[in-house]
Amino acid sequence: MSFDAPLDAAGLHLFDVLAWRLARALPGLRSGGHLGRMRGAGEIFADVAPLLAHPDPRRLDLRRSISDPFGTLSTRRFQARTDLRLHLLLDGSASLAASGSADRWGLMRLLAAGFAQAARRGQDLCAASLCCGAGIAHQEPPSRRPGLAQELLATLSGLHPQGRGIDALLAATAELPTERILVVLVSDFELTPAELQQILTALRPRPVLPIWLRDRALEQPAPRFGLIDAQDPETGRRRTQLAARRWAARQAAAATAARAALRAVFSEHGLRPVEIADSIEVAELAARLDEAPL
Amino acid sequence: MIGLTQPWALALLPLAALPLFLRWLRASAVPRLDLRPVDGASRAVDHGLKALGILGLGALVLGLAQPYLRGGSVVHRGIGTNLVLLIDRSSSMDDTFAGRSPSGAEESKASAARRILMDFIAGRPDDRIGIAAFSTAPMLVLPMTESRSAIASAVSALAEPGLSQTDVGRGLTLAMGMAAQEAATGARAVVLVSDGAAVISPEVQVMLRNLAAQQPMNLYWLYLRSKGSKGIFEQPQPGEADTPQLRPERHLHIFLQSLRLPYHAFEADSPGAVEAAVAEIGRMESRPILTRRPVPRRELGWLCYLIAALAAAGLTAARALERPWAEARVKPLLVLP
Incomplete structure (x- = not known):
């Protein structure tokens, strides 16, 4: 079953x-859904501490206290749960406007709203930066307010992909905190390996979830004979192409090689992007998120 | 040398640069074009479409300016001579070779001479020919020219009835003068076509000798002999009177021989004999000659429009082959299980 008009508030519950789930414990006192470094009330046992150091007689460890030869009373400590800031770093450069079999700008808007919805559900703060080439077109401050997802959806619907380059992404990255944050980098990754390297290096040491919006039709043009006047939406440069079977195979091979090069860069940084080709399958997306090395 | 009938149209020539700024095919958005491979054929098509656009517009503008190649003449090296035809227009030329008025299928000497000369001229495209006629007085019919149509018209114009007298001496003066004045290179020849002669006065004889001394030329006399008349080669019988008044043809022959020019006389008493004589003259007058051939003005507008049409056809074919990078078949944003 396909869902063709999900860009309304009613469809966001799907997300x-x-x-x-981050691999490492987070500092912080605010309660949330992620494992914290602090000890306190929680479900996951952490360690045992002297009652004097951790005066919580409700969690007195009777077995350990009785068996202690020095009669020291011990209490059990549990890992506290804390929240984090989910920061949506959206690459809205003009290349996103190119469309074959996917509306990648629509995918980005839907994902942004969907993640905002999921963040609220998970008690996390959600922030967003829409980076369009050299400038940041929209910035959403960290918030937990209800309706943020819908607001984000409406705001992004009034904007369009524009600009070229990664300057805005780098600028937005520089302003991000390094602790208690998960950066969701949503992009079409129409980048050179060097540019991707630059972005990922700038995002270190923050945990990053790259989401790769792919358009299969752009990657594998049809082998039908004809003339194509291709225009780069970022630079405006145009070039006529003589399309044929061999040409299409060459383009597909080049696209495959380019993707492999970008994946290698992700691997260097210990990342594995979640690739969304043409459409979002929420269940599959959830499964990939579960597996993602964060 | 190229000229333009409407040179103001060249003011539109900057329009030919439009294809450098405007694209002919509809754009298809493709991200990071710089990262995609380019093949030589695509590059050639890219440049070719621009070139076709420039060529098409440029040719169209040039066509509006109506270019042409200026006419003139070119030097031509052929086989022939500078020939002056001196034709007798006396009334006797309108009789047949039998000496009577033509009837039925009979041909007069004048018309036979015209027909044979027309064929002669048609077969010698490199000759520069002038035409003079004489009867009571000499007439310059056509100055020396290479124009075949003018020569043919001039020969045809000699079909008008002739006059009574035969002033061959002044006719020869005119013809030799025409041949002598001709500044062009190559051999010169005067062909006298007549059916009779007359006494040449002493002063005219002096003029002719002077002309012969000034400029060497070949001299031919095609004598159209009528039935019963004396031949020019016939010696008088002993006791027969031999004066220029009685035997003007024979004495003209002797006089022409005395000019010390290459001289040949032919006696023809039938159209066939005339043809043979003219063919013999043609053989003898086949020498290298430099002539000028007229080159007419040639319009080049059609060529410009043809080039513009071909360029437009190429661009139309390109539009027919146009296709997007990827067919716009956008899949739904969300797929639910």
């Missing part, structure tokens, strides 16, 4: 299933 409630999205969840992210």
Whole structure:
């Protein structure tokens, strides 16, 4: 079953299933859904501490206290749960406007709203930066307010992909905190390996979830004979192409090689992008998020 | 040398640069074009379409300016001579070789001479020919020219009835003068076509000798002999009177021989004999000659429009082959299981 008009508030509940789990414990006192470094009330046992150091007689460890030869009373400590800031770093450069079998700008808007919805459900703060080439077109401050997903959807619907380059992405990255943050980098990754390297290096040491919006028709043009006047939406440069079977095979091979080169860069940074080709399958997206090395 | 009938149209020539700024095919958005491979054929088509656009517009503008190649003449090296035809227009030329008025299928000497000369001229495209006629007085019919149509018209114009007298001496003066004045290179020849002669006065004889001394030329006399008349080669019988008044043809022959020019006389008493004589003259007057051939003005507008049409056809074919990078078949944003 396909859902062709999900860009309304009613469709966003589908993203409630999205969840992210970081490998490392986070500092912080605010309660949330992620494992914290702090000890406190929680479900996951952490360690045992002297009652004097951790005066919580409700969690007195009777077995350990009785068996202690020095009669020291011990209490059990549990890992506290804390929240984090989910920062949506959206690459809205003009290349996103190119469309074959996917509306990648629509995918980006839907994902942004969906992640905002899931963040609220997971008690996380959600922030967003829409980077269009050299400038940041829209910035959403961290918030947990209800209706943020719908607002984000409406705001992004009034904007269009524009600009070229990665300057805005780098600028937005520089302003991000390094602790208690998960950066969701949503992009079509129409980048050179060097540019991607630059972005990922700038995002270190923050945990990053790259989401790769792919358009299969652009990657594999049809082998039908004809003339194509291709225009780069970022630079405006145009070039006529003589399309034929061999040409299409060459383009597909080049696209495959380019993707492999970008994946290698992700691997260098210990990342594995979640690739969305043409359409979003929420269940599959949730499964990929679960597997993502964060 | 190229000229323009409407040179103001060249003011539109900057329009030919439009294809450098405007694209002919509809754009298809493709991200990061710089990262995609380019093949030589695509590059050639890219440049070719621009070139076709420039060529098409340029040729169209040039066509509006109506270019042409200026006419003139070119030097031509052929086989022939500078020939002056001196034709007798006396009334006797309108009789047949039998000496009577033509009837039925009979041909007069004048018409036979015209027909044979027309064929002669048609077969010698490199000759520069002038035409003079004489009867009571000499007439310059056509100055020396290479124009075949003018020569043919001039020969045809000699079909008018002739006059009574035969002033061959002044006719020869005119013809030799025409041949002598001709500044062009190559051999010169005067062909006298007549059916009779007359006494040449002493002063005219002096003029002719002077002309012969000034400019060497070949001299031919095609004598159209009528039935019963004396031949020019016939010696008088002993006791027969031999004066220029009685035997003007024979004495003209002797006089022409005395000019010390290459001289040949032919006696023809039938159209066939005339043809043979003219063919013999043609053989003898086949020498290298430099002539000028007229080159008419040639319009080049059609060529410009043809080039513009071909360029437009190429661009139309390109539009017919146009296709997008990827067919716009956008899949739904969300797929639910």
